[in-house]
Structure formats: structure tokens, C-alpha cells
Amino acid sequence: MAWQPEREPLQELVGYLKDALSGHDQNAQRYATMMLGQAKSSPATANYLAYILSNGPIFQDLSLSSSDSILVRSSAAINLKNTIKAFGKAYPQPDLVYIRSLALSALQDPTSQIRSFAGSVISEIVQKGGILGWPQLLPELIALAGNETGNISPQTQEGAMSAMAKVCEDNKESLDKDYHGQRPLSVIIPKLLDITSSPNPKVRAFALASINTFIPETSQSVLASLDAIMARLFHLANDPSNSVRRNVCRSFTQLVDIRPDKVKPHMGGLVDYFVLQQRNTDDPDLALDAAEFWLCVGENERLCPSLGPYLGQIVPVLLESMVYDEEDILRFEGDADDADQEDRPEDLKPQFATTKIPRLATNGHAGTNGEAEQSPTSGNLVTGDDLSEGEIEESDDGNAGNLEDRWNLRKCSAAALDVLASHFHGAVFAVTLPYLTENLRHQEWTNREAAVLAIGAVADGCMEAVTPHLPDLVPYLLSLLNDPEPVVRLITCWALGRYSSWASHLQDPSERKRYFEPMMEGILNKMLDRNKRVQEAAASAFANLEEKATKGLTPYCGPIIRQFVQCFGQYKDRNMFILYDCVQTLAEHVGPALAQQELIDTLMPAIIQRWSKVSDRSQEIFPLLECLSYVATALGDAFAPFAIPVFARCIRIIHQSLEEYVRSINNAALDKPSKDFLVTSLDLLSAIIQALDNRKASELVETSQPRFFDLLLFCMEEPSNDVRQSSYALLGDCAVNIFNQLQPFLPALIPVLIQQLDLDNLRDEDTEQGFSVINNACWSCGEIAMNEHAEIGPYVEQIYQRLLGIINNPEVPTSVNENAVIALGRLGVHCSQSLAPHLGEFGRSFLLIIGPVEYTEERAHAFLGFNRTVERNPQAMEACLLDYFKASAAFARHSNSNLNNRGNVGESFQRNLVGYKGLIPNFEPFLQQLPERDIEKLREKFNL
Numbered sequence: 024m025a026w027q028p029e030r031e032p033l034q035e036l037v038g039y040l041k042d043a044l045s046g047h048d049q050n051a052q053r054y055a056t057m058m059l060g061q062a063k064s065s066p067a068t069a070n071y072l073a074y075i076l077s078n079g080p081i082f083q084d085l086s087l088s089s090s091d092s093i094l095v096r097s098s099a100a101i102n103l104k105n106t107i108k109a110f111g112k113a114y115p116q117p118d119l120v121y122i123r124s125l126a127l128s129a130l131q132d133p134t135s136q137i138r139s140f141a142g143s144v145i146s147e148i149v150q151k152g153g154i155l156g157w158p159q160l161l162p163e164l165i166a167l168a169g170n171e172t173g174n175i176s177p178q179t180q181e182g183a184m185s186a187m188a189k190v191c192e193d194n195k196e197s198l199d200k201d202y203h204g205q206r207p208l209s210v211i212i213p214k215l216l217d218i219t220s221s222p223n224p225k226v227r228a229f230a231l232a233s234i235n236t237f238i239p240e241t242s243q244s245v246l247a248s249l250d251a252i253m254a255r256l257f258h259l260a261n262d263p264s265n266s267v268r269r270n271v272c273r274s275f276t277q278l279v280d281i282r283p284d285k286v287k288p289h290m291g292g293l294v295d296y297f298v299l300q301q302r303n304t305d306d307p308d309l310a311l312d313a314a315e316f317w318l319c320v321g322e323n324e325r326l327c328p329s330l331g332p333y334l335g336q337i338v339p340v341l342l343e344s345m346v347y348d349e350e351d352i353l354r355f356e357g358d359a360d361d362a363d364q365e366d367r368p369e370d371l372k373p374q375f376a377t378t379k380i381p382r383l384a385t386n387g388h389a390g391t392n393g394e395a396e397q398s399p400t401s402g403n404l405v406t407g408d409d410l411s412e413g414e415i416e417e418s419d420d421g422n423a424g425n426l427e428d429r430w431n432l433r434k435c436s437a438a439a440l441d442v443l444a445s446h447f448h449g450a451v452f453a454v455t456l457p458y459l460t461e462n463l464r465h466q467e468w469t470n471r472e473a474a475v476l477a478i479g480a481v482a483d484g485c486m487e488a489v490t491p492h493l494p495d496l497v498p499y500l501l502s503l504l505n506d507p508e509p510v511v512r513l514i515t516c517w518a519l520g521r522y523s524s525w526a527s528h529l530q531d532p533s534e535r536k537r538y539f540e541p542m543m544e545g546i547l548n549k550m551l552d553r554n555k556r557v558q559e560a561a562a563s564a565f566a567n568l569e570e571k572a573t574k575g576l577t578p579y580c581g582p583i584i585r586q587f588v589q590c591f592g593q594y595k596d597r598n599m600f601i602l603y604d605c606v607q608t609l610a611e612h613v614g615p616a617l618a619q620q621e622l623i624d625t626l627m628p629a630i631i632q633r634w635s636k637v638s639d640r641s642q643e644i645f646p647l648l649e650c651l652s653y654v655a656t657a658l659g660d661a662f663a664p665f666a667i668p669v670f671a672r673c674i675r676i677i678h679q680s681l682e683e684y685v686r687s688i689n690n691a692a693l694d695k696p697s698k699d700f701l702v703t704s705l706d707l708l709s710a711i712i713q714a715l716d717n718r719k720a721s722e723l724v725e726t727s728q729p730r731f732f733d734l735l736l737f738c739m740e741e742p743s744n745d746v747r748q749s750s751y752a753l754l755g756d757c758a759v760n761i762f763n764q765l766q767p768f769l770p771a772l773i774p775v776l777i778q779q780l781d782l783d784n785l786r787d788e789d790t791e792q793g794f795s796v797i798n799n800a801c802w803s804c805g806e807i808a809m810n811e812h813a814e815i816g817p818y819v820e821q822i823y824q825r826l827l828g829i830i831n832n833p834e835v836p837t838s839v840n841e842n843a844v845i846a847l848g849r850l851g852v853h854c855s856q857s858l859a860p861h862l863g864e865f866g867r868s869f870l871l872i873i874g875p876v877e878y879t880e881e882r883a884h885a886f887l888g889f890n891r892t893v894e895r896n897p898q899a900m901e902a903c904l905l906d907y908f909k910a911s912a913a914f915a916r917h918s919n920s921n922l923n924n925r926g927n928v929g930e931s932f933q934r935n936l937v938g939y940k941g942l943i944p945n946f947e948p949f950l951q952q953l954p955e956r957d958i959e960k961l962r963e964k965f966n967l
């Protein structure tokens with residue numbers, strides 16, 4: 024007998040489902056959510072949820088309105104899907120059969136939203152149980168969608184094909200696996216192609232969307248059917264349904280990536296087609312899918328040249344599409360002076376610590392963090408199912424309402440123009456110029472704004488062609504900074520930022536005064552615009568100018584800092600983040616020039632005042648700490664008056680974060696703290712220790728509560744790669760700057776360091792980031808080894824084995840190998856006796872890897888340690904002796920560098936080479952095996 028629900032539990036569950044999605048009573052909502060969570064532990068709950076999803080008529084007996092009925096059934100579907108995801112494999116077979124049958128029956132529901140949710144449940148069942156766990160499903164869905172019996176309702180066909188599309192999307196890999204000599208996809212693709220002939224446009228669209236799921240995977244089944252797929256696409260190209268044509272556009276765009284050779288012969292016709300689709304003003308989504316074709320082709324090196332003859336058709340439609348539409352214009356009508364208005368919580372974007380470049384012994388210090396340039400054309404491609412009107416999206420990332428961040432036709436068109444300009448250069452500008460001439464001074468602000476966007480979009484690719492026009496263009500753009508429309512001022516700031524490289528590199532002082540200084544001043548002034556979005560664009564543009572002008576801004580630090588201080592006084596929370604970026608970028612590029620007392624007295628009170636307002640657990644603390652790291656580095660010892668409270672707060676934040684992390688491990692109900700609290704605090708501690716006089720830095724560490732190195736030890740063992748990467752950078756900085764304070768803690772720290780050097784601890788899913796941690800661990804190991812008081816003798820063998828494992832592993836990135844051999848060489852400076860017996864194992868690898876490395880102090884140290892090791896065991900170099908002589912000659916060619924003369928590196932080479940001259944019986948014939956220039960250099964430098 025089939026399972027049947029009991030009325031009382033059914034009514035209770037319906038009530039909880041309704042309350043869980045209701046925003047009217049938060050207490051009821053919380054209680055309902057808790058009860059639903061508890062109900063998941065009961066196996067029967069899934070049956071109840073499936074029953075509620077598939078039985079719309081029951082709600083007439085439960086006194087629920089039609090809208091509440093859909094809400095409850097949707098809630099049931101979401102909970103059923105999540106329950107299956109969590110416990111699906113644990114269900115008894117009869118219950119699973121019951122749930123499957125009801126989910127399939129829900130595909131016939133008259134409400135499109137319920138049909139869609141039923142498809143999601145079906146897909147989750149397949150994901151959990153596998154394709155073979157429900158072998159009847161795919162044939163049944165295909166039969167329903169294709170109306171094989173001739174009496175399937177259009178609604179059921181749509182529901183089945185929608186479910187099929189979800190199953191395809193969620194199970195791409197398993198559908199293309201070999202099961203007993205057959206791949207399901209080989210059967211599915213031809214069936215889907217047949218279904219694209221359905222008289223129902225939604226079914227046709229879902230069928231083509233399902234095929235599109237597999238095109239990027241370049242599976243055998245797709246490639247075998249490629250000619251049939253393309254033939255079908257050409258047939259569907261003029262389909263009356265916009266949804267079908269959207270999927271046609273997507274198909275061709277995907278084919279560009281996997282088989283550009285198939286697309287190229289049809290380029291002329293495709294250009295005509297995509298231009299026509301992009302001009303479809305009735306459907307902006309269709310126009311966007313069309314525009315993405317140009318972007319994809321433009322980024323394909325093999326196919327992009329074929330667009331050359333058609334630029335006259337393509338560029339104009341891109342320019343047309345960059346004009347704001349009527350909906351945007353209405354939205355911007357209220358975009359006026361809002362600088363005094365407080366930001367809403369939803370206006371603040373989540374903040375994260377920027378990814379650090381690992382410490383490289385090959386250049387002696389950490390690189391700066393590179394950040395992608397932000398522009399009004401940047402954005403994330405928003406993809407998703409075609410939700411029917413009123414349908415609830417199952418997962419919401421919270422950004423759906425942020426219109427400015429949405430990928431749209433305007434952004435895509437500008438990005439495509441940028442890509443085409445980068446390939447075709449002047450040819451694109453030649454087509455763009457008439458549009459600019461007509462629209463830059465247009466009476467309608469939307470046309471002016473789009474023309475400025477176009478100028479900015481072609482900046483990188485067409486700079487040579489645009490340059491002759493810039494003496495006239497830049498002054499006009501500067502005038503647009505005072506345009507009455509905020510949106511025009513905003514885009515003008517961005518466009519000027521794109522041309523800041525040109526202005527920054529003008530050599531003639533009169534030209535710099537005429538163009539660069541007005542550009543800098545204009546953007547700087549707009550940072551205090553009365554519109555917050557213009558402020559943000561101006562600050563972003565000024566940060567871009569700082570990147571291009573670098574030390575050229577040194578003479579202007581005074582007015583720049585004064586403007587920044589005014590911004591600190593006026594900005595609301597959101598724009599404070601980009602202001603931090605401006606300050607840190609200036610500090611990064613002008614460096615010690617910022618350490619003038621007048622500038623310090625102007626800037627630091629503003630930063631410290633903001634510092635005092637931001638709480639330890641605020642996300643604003645991340646960019647603030649990063650900013651202070653750059654400022655401390657630039658000020659050097661002049662940062663000392665601010666160091667004590669800043670250092671103490673970093674210690675406090677680290678301690679709090681570690682305690683919260685431990686509590687979250689012991690209590691699953693607690694959220695883990697953001698790793699960025701640790702990362703940014705550790706980085707700022709590194710910057711302070713490097714910046715201050717060693718005595719002052721030592722005092723900060725000695726007075727730290729809790730103890731500094733106890734906290735560092737915990738951070739070195741933290742699961743997060745980002746945290747460990749910053750921890751090992753800090754460890755190395757301590758070894759360089761405050762070794763006396765570090766030394767007592769080395770017996771506790773070195774075993775953890777050795778463990779980090781073990782490649783077996785790398786997880787496959789984060790190998791790249793894990794190597795960055797190892798990079799820093801190698802660097803810090805080398806810095807510790809360089810100190811004669813490190814007393815690392817007991818650990819040399821373990822360290823050696825770990826470093827040898829790194830340099831002998833072909834999968835390790837070059838930079839990690841280089842850091843490892845430098846650490847290994849530096850280990851030999853004071854521990855050569857321990858390394859000498861192993862020289863035959865690593866000598867050749869050492870010379871091979873270190874050869875291309877830049878000549879730095881660390882490289883010189885490495886050779887000093889290596890030479891001392893060779894001196895103790897010269898016979899071990901027999902297999903690579905010629906390589907050693909070549910390395911000696913290479914040293915001689917760079918011997919004028921002070922780096923190579925430190926620590927008696929040259930003398931160590933001299934001793935070894937003279938020693939080998941005495942050991943090798945036929946030294947001259949041996950020497951003649953080297954290139955002539957090496958022989959000459961060795962005789963000249965070492966008297967051989």
C-alpha cells in the first residue's frame with residue numbers, strides 16, 4: 024500500500040513552511056526554520072514534503088489562498104531538495120520510489136513555478152543517486168518533452184524539458200561517462216536535436232539550452248554531432264521565439280571557443296545575424312547574448328582577425344549599445360547631490376584582504392599586490408535559469424538588487440570594443456571617430472556619456488591613433504568634469520584615468536603643466552564631488568593615475584595629501600574603502616618622500632581619527648590595515664610615534680580571531696571568523712617591524728601581550744593558506760630585523776616550519792596557493808639560516824630533506840624551486856659541514872635552478888653557503904664540475920656588483936677553483952671544454 028500522510032503532521036509542516044518564507048513575523052520565521060531543521064532528521068519528512076509539492080488541491084482543505092499555496096509548495100520543494108542533498112542516500116528504496124513518482128507528477132502542474140521546482144528536485148535525486156540509480160528517468164523525460172504519445176499537454180512538455188535541462192546542467196560529467204560501452208550523452212544529443220523541432224517555443228529553447236550545457240565540455244558525443252548541431256542552429260537562427268534565438272547566440276559563442284575552424288567559414292553571415300540580434304531593442308537579454316559573441320571572438324586569437332573586414336558593421340552597433348536605455352535614465356534621475364547622506368547597510372560591499380605575492384628570495388622582498396583596474400565596464404557575467412514571471416530564485420547571493428554590478432549590454436559592448444581595439448588598433452578608432460565627433464558635444468547627456476565611455480574603452484588598444492587628438496580631447500574631457508549630470512562626470516573620471524599613462528609620461532615640462540597637472544587636479548577635485556558615485560569614480564581614477572605616474576607625483580604630495588584629508592572628513596563608509604586604496608597607492612609609489620614631517624602631520628591625524636572609529640570586527644578594518652601597512656613602509660622609522668597603539672591593536676585582533684576560531688571548532692553553531700582579520704593584522708605587523716629601527720621593533724615585540732611569538736606559532740598552523748602565507752612572511756621579517764627576540768622561540772617554531780616544507784601536506788584543491796605558502800616558508804628558512812646564532816644544527820637534516828624534495832619535484836613552480844635552492848645554499852653558510860655529505864645529491868640541481876636567478880643579496884648568500892659546502896667535499900662535484908666552473912664564470916661577469924662581494928663570495932669561489940686546479944691532473948684540457956668567454960673571465964678574475 025502506498026504511503027499516505029497523517030493530517031496533523033501535514034498541517035503542522037504546512038504551517039512551518041509558510042512561516043519560514045514569511046517576513047511579517049520574524050519570531051515565527053525563526054521558530055519555523057528551527058522546526059524544519061529538526062524535521063529533516065525524520066525519514067518521513069521527505070515524503071511529506073514531496074506530497075505537499077505535488078498536491079496542489081489539498082490546500083483548499085487547509086484554508087490557504089492560491090498565492091500562499093504556491094509559496095508553501097515552493098518552500099516544500101526547496102526543503103525537499105536540501106533534505107535529499109543531505110540525506111538522499113540514506114532513504115529506504117520504497118520512500119525514494121515514492122518521492123520520485125511525486126516529483127515526476129509535479130512536472131504536470133499548471134503552475135510554471137512548481138514545475139520548475141520539481142525539476143530541481145529531480146536533478147538533485149540524480150546527483151545524489153547517480154544516472155544508473157534512476158535509469159528510467161531520462162527516457163521518460165525525453166518521451167514527455169518530445170510528446171512521443173501525441174497526447175502530452177504543452178505544460179507537461181515544458182516541465183519535462185525544463186527538468187531535463189536541469190539534469191543536464193547538474194550532471195554534465197556523469198552523462199558523458201562510459202557505462203558498459205555506452206555514453207548516455209551519445210543518445211541524448213540526437214534526441215535533444217529532434218526536440219528542438221517542437222512546436223512549443225519554450226520546449227525548443229530548453230532543448231537547445233540543454234545542448235549548450237555540453238558544448239564547452241568538448242565531449243566526444245558533442246564533437247561527433249557537431250555538424251548536425253550547426254545545421255540545426257542555422258535552421259533555428261530565425262526562430263520567432265526570442266528565447267530560442269538567445270540560445271542560438273549562446274551556441275555560436277561557445278563554438279567559437281571549442282571549434283573556431285567551424286565558425287570561421289560562416290563569419291560573414293554570422294556578423295549580419297549578430298548585428299541584427301544585438302539591435303533587438305525589445306529584448307535586452309537577447310541583445311546581450313549577441314554582444315557576447317563579439318567579445319568571445321575578439322578574445323580568440325585564431326578567429327579575431329576574421330572580423331577585420333566587418334568592423335564597419337560591428338563597431339557602430341557596439342557604440343549604439345553603449346548608450347543608457349530609458350530604464351537607466353529614469354533610475355539616474357534621482358542621482359543628485361547625496362554626499363551628505365549616510366550609506367545604507369546594503370550599499371556596503373563585502374571587503375576582503377587582497378591576495379599577496381609571495382616573498383621571493385630571487386628579488387629580495389615581497390612584491391606589491393596587483394589589483395585589476397576597476398571600470399564602469401567591469402562586472403560579473405550573470406547567468407541563470409530562465410525564471411518564469413514571479414518565480415522564486417532558489418539561491419540568492421544577495422547582490423541581485425545591485426544594478427550597478429550587473430553585467431549588461433552596455434558593459435559587454437564596451438568590453439567588446441576594448442578587446443577589438445586591442446587587436447585592430449587604428450582601424451577601430453577610424454570607425455569610432457565619426458561617432459565621437461557627433462556625440463561628444465551632443466545636447467543629450469546620454470549621448471555625451473556614451474561617447475566618453477567609448478573614448479575610455481579604446482584607450483589601451485588605440486593609444487597611438489588617439490594620441491594626436493589628445494591635446495584637444497583632454498581639455499574637453501576636463502570640462503566635462505563639471506557636467507551637470509553626475510553620470511557624465513563619473514564616466515569622465517574613468518576615461519581620464521585610462522589616459523593618465525599618456526599624461527604621466529609627457530617629458531616636456533610645458534606639456535606636463537598643460538595636460539598632466541590639470542588632469543591630476545581635475546580628478547583630485549572630483550574626489551570631493553557632491554555625488555558619492557562620482558567621488559568613487561574619481562578616487563578610482565586617481566589611484567590609476569598614481570599607478571602610472573609613480574614617483575612623478577612626489578612634487579605634488581602636499582596638495583594630494585591635503586585633498587585626501589578633506590576626503591577623510593567628508594566620505595561616508597562606502598567610499599572610505601577606495602580612499603584607503605588612494606592613500607596606500609601613493610605611499611607605495613612615492614615611498615620615503617612621504618616621510619616629510621609636514622606631510623606626516625597632515626595625513627596621520629586623519630587616518631588615526633578614522634582608525635579610532637572603526638571597530639575591531641568591522642570589515643572596514645581590512646582595507647584600513649592594508650593601507651597602514653603601505654604607509655608604515657613609506658614612513659620608515661618616522662612611523663614610530665604611531666606604532667605602539669597600532670601594533671597592540673593588531674595583536675588584539677589576532678588574539679580575538681584565534682579565540683573565536685577555537686570556539687567555532689568546538690561549537691558548530693558558531694560562525695568561523697574571517698581569515699582576513701588575521702591576514703591584514705599579520706601583514707601590518709610585518710610592515711611595522713621592517714619600518715622601525717630594530718631596537719624600537721624589538722621593544723614592541725617584547726612588550727606584546729599575549730606573547731607575540733606564541734600567536735605567530737598558532738597562525739603558522741592555521742588551516743588557511745592566506746594566513747600561513749602572511750605568517751611565514753612575518754617569521755622571515757623577524758629573522759631579518761629582530762633575531763634576538765625570535766631566537767628563544769626557534770625550538771618551537773622550526774618544527775612547524777619544517778612541516779610546512781613537506782610537499783605531502785599540499786592539498787590538491789589549493790595547490791597553487793599552497794605553493795605560495797611554501798615560497799614564504801623557504802624564504803623565512805633562508806633568513807633564519809643566515810644568522811650564525813640560529814643554532815639550527817639539530818634541524819639541518821630535516822630541513823635539507825624537505826628542500827631536496829622541493830627542488831627534485833618537476834611539478835613545483837619555478838619560483839618555489841628558486842626559493843628552495845637559495846634557502847638550501849644559505850643553510851650552508853653556517854652548516855656546510857652537515858650538508859657536505861649530501862652535496863652529490865643536490866649539486867647539479869642547485870646549479871641548474873639558481874642559474875637564471877636575478878643577482879640579489881640572497882643569491883650571493885646562497886653561493887657563499889654552496890661554495891663552503893663544496894670546499895668541504897670537492898669530490899662530490901665530479902658529475903657537474905663543468906657546470907660549477909660555468910657558474911663561477913657567470914659570477915665573475917657580475918663581480919662588479921656589490922651584492923656578490925658581500926660575505927667574501929668571491930674569495931670562496933677563488934679558493935674552490937684554485938683547489939680544483941690542484942686536484943685535476945690535466946687542468947688545461949679540462950678548462951678548454953668551457954666556452955672561450957668563460958675561460959677568459961675565469962683567468963681574468965681568478966688567475967687560472
